[in-house]
Amino acid sequence: MEDLVIMKNKQAVTSSLQVADTFGKRHDHVADSIDSLKKDVPNFGEMFIETNLPDSYGRNRRGYYMNRDGFTLLAMGFTGSKALQFKLQYIDAFNEMEQQVKFQVPSTLPEALRLAADQAEKISVLQPKADYTDKMLANPGLETTSVIAKNYGYSTREFNKLLHGLGIQYKQGKTWLLYAKYQDQGYTHVEPYGYTNSDGIEMVRNTMKWTQKGQEFLYSFLKSKGILPRIEQTA
Template sequence: MNDLVIMKNQQAVTSSLQVAETFEKEHRNVLATIGGLLKNKHTQHMFAKETYINEQNGQSYPIYYMNRDGFTLLAMGFTGTKALKFKLQYIEAFNEMEQQVKFQVPSTLPEALRLAADQAEKISVLQPKADYTDSMLANKGLETISMIAKNYGYSTREFNKLLHGLGIQYKQGKTWLLYAKYQDEGYTHVEPYEYTNSDGIKQVRNTMKWTQAGQKFLYDFLKSKGIMPLVEQPA
């Protein structure tokens, strides 16, 4: 469910690509529907147009990110029992994400001052060009792909697909692994983690995490493709 809604520009949003995948619709048809909605000036603030790279051919295509209101308008035309189930999942996902944001809002003056000081400190450290790389290189430990994806404004699923489309990784079972040309470079570390499945049975699955060298490799590689982390994207 975490992939349904992500944080982008301090707002809970979902993407037209994610909606198309979830509701089993052609992405071009979802884009066409959004295009119709955008003819009304009162809906234009609900959608933001960007591009994504298709994993099959490496080409860039349009994608829309939408807030809760935009999704609500778009999903109005989706009918049927299955569609209702997915709508409820989206509502829950939006609620969870917005609740997380709510917890970050200071409720007292000292908290507000602390938050302001923290933001000022971040701004002083994350200056042009050095912002993402400085914070990345300061972290000597392993990083999950979900955190890296958030830094780029992607959901985990979208980011994994992006890296697959760029020839960096492939999926074996439920675990993403690097292609042979990258696997011996020390970019990642595969480690097991325990989880409980839907039947309440504890199981173990491998997960791939990125080293500092791997994160630097991703940054340079994606930058060469014109893909930058959020903090380095133009406002």
């Protein structure tokens, strides 16, 4: 099977042929469903691009490329447990592809030189200590997301959104939890803590903390995306 999501004109997209194949539908029916959206969706052209797509026999068929928003709008009508499984696979595929866009190689020499200069300046100002990573990952205790976020130069909110965008965690109520494929790996520990709200009422809320193994996972995963700790060098 071809990739669910591909890059086209610097945007993550999928095709109506791929959607039809994945969800087990006739392609002409999928194309008709997209056509039916035209009259009710003012920004239809921002989500769908009509084109010719070769079928399995190499014959061109009228079809569409669609971005994440277009796919989401189209897939709303696909129901059933199997359809839900395919939707989740598409979400993961879009997340992965869109993150790759952020770290793609510059397309022009001036852009590459500018990025290299920016990176050199960041390194000279924010060069971490040589042994920082070893010390961070050698901590056997639990660590909060806010502390890890600070090590990377993010606010807690920004870092949580980053991990969500990378498909690592999701929010349930007010608690961040790992997606299923990262659960039961010993990466995190959820524990309750008490606090007093603005009305003076004692409350209990769960919070997720990262184990040493989880911190090592985060470091390796983020490093693979070009994201490294930003700790100023100290004596």
